Amino acid sequence: MKRFVLLFVALATFAGATVFAANEGANVNKEVWNWDVRTERIVRYLDIYSGQFDKVALANEHFSEQLQKISRIKDEDVRGKKVREAVSENLSLMKSILNVEQYRKYVTLLNLTIRNKGLDVYLVW
Secondary structure, eight states: OHHHHHHHHHHHHHHHHHHHHHHHHHHHHHHHHOOOOOHHHHHHHHTOOHHHHHHHHHHHHHHHHHHHHHHTOOOHHHHHHHHHHHHHHHHHHHHHHSOHHHHHHHHHHHHHHHHHHTGGGGGOO
8 A cells, every 4th residue: 555655646746747847848938939029119110101010010920820830840850941931931021011221120130039039040041
């Protein structure tokens, strides 16, 4: 009987530690892949006019959705390829929306944000 109690305690401890570690990893992962960009800040920084606002907001929403889907990919090689495709698509969308000066600022902003989130490891071409 004593063995069963000790076995139960050990299993409960192991299960608790596993669940805690899984939740902790999920929170870190969620933060990295969360691309909750406030379009108002981008509008102010890039000096976007009203005709561009909706297009920029849709492009940011699309990019955020892509990154959320990519975050669920387990294979690192496939994930890296998808991140590169998503960034490339986002840049081409923004290039068609923004003027040259705005696009230059956006590329700088995107590069800094990607680096700060640690996603730059996927952008090694």
